[in-house]
Amino acid sequence: MKKEEILKLPSMPAWGPSYPHLPFRFVNREYMIVIYESDPDAIRAAVPEPLTPDPSNQVFYEWIRMPDSSGFGDYTESGVVIPCHYKGEPCNFVAQMYLDDDPPIAAGREIWGFPKKYAHPKLEVYEDTLTGTLVYAGQTVAMGTMAYKHESLVRNPEKTLASLGKTQVNLKLIPDVDGKPAIAQLVAYNLIDFTVKGSWSGPARLHLIPHVNAPVADLPVRKIVGGRHFIADLTLPAGRVLHDYLK
Numbered sequence: 296m297k298k299e300e301i302l303k304l305p306s307m308p309a310w311g312p313s314y315p316h317l318p319f320r321f322v323n324r325e326y327m328i329v330i331y332e333s334d335p336d337a338i339r340a341a342v343p344e345p346l347t348p349d350p351s352n353q354v355f356y357e358w359i360r361m362p363d364s365s366g367f368g369d370y371t372e373s374g375v376v377i378p379c380h381y382k383g384e385p386c387n388f389v390a391q392m393y394l395d396d397d398p399p400i401a402a403g404r405e406i407w408g409f410p411k412k413y414a415h416p417k418l419e420v421y422e423d424t425l426t427g428t429l430v431y432a433g434q435t436v437a438m439g440t441m442a443y444k445h446e447s448l449v450r451n452p453e454k455t456l457a458s459l460g461k462t463q464v465n466l467k468l469i470p471d472v473d474g475k476p477a478i479a480q481l482v483a484y485n486l487i488d489f490t491v492k493g494s495w496s497g498p499a500r501l502h503l504i505p506h507v508n509a510p511v512a513d514l515p516v517r518k519i520v521g522g523r524h525f526i527a528d529l530t531l532p533a534g535r536v537l538h539d540y541l542k
Contacts, residue, residue: 356373458523
């Protein structure tokens with residue numbers, strides 16, 4: 296294998312790469328987001344400097360169903376997102392993510408620094424209830440429910456479009472061959488080319504169970520603000536370095 300051939304490969308292993316080249320397109324990506332208020336000290340402990348938590352003390356617990364993802368296939372994701380600011384600009388810090396498909400775990404960690412771990416999330420409609428669950432190591436660690444399509448936001452899509460276009464930030468940590476940090480960065484990215492196909496809001500509930508390897512309950516639920524449910528097509532492009540801890 297020649298040098299130029301090696302440098303053209305999208306990912307490891309060279310024989311059967313884990314994922315293809317950027318960008319990645321998602322069709323009919325479905326979100327359920329339970330918005331809640333949490334403990335400000337717990338939020339501050341979870342947010343890396345120089346990000347500052349939003350003064351609302353809000354946390355977003357998300358389930359995302361991705362039935363058609365280029366290069367990744369069909370999978371579901373669940374995790375914790377914390378509204379923050381970086382030098383005055385609003386952004387979302389992605390704190391924890393759990394999913395059931397190896398290619399997006401590998402690509403997410405290696406390219407953008409997504410905090411992805413293997414688990415078993417589900418997002419399904421049971422009768423009149425949109426229901427999300429997360430099972431890690433055989434134990435249920437999160438369950439969210441939302442009234443199904445109670446209030447349509449299709450005629451007023453600005454809030455959904457703004458949430459999709461908001462800057463997202465990950466803490467990317469990659470060790471060198473000696474185990475010391477080779478990469479320690481805040482990585483920012485913005486979704487592009489999105490089309491909202493449906494958007495709803497409504498009452499929601501969230502139950503989090505303490506687990507040492509899936510510590511979603513470390514950001515405890517103090518007050519439920521509400522639920523959001525939407526379906527969109529979108530593209531995940533390359534990221535950019537927002538802050539480099541090694542410089």
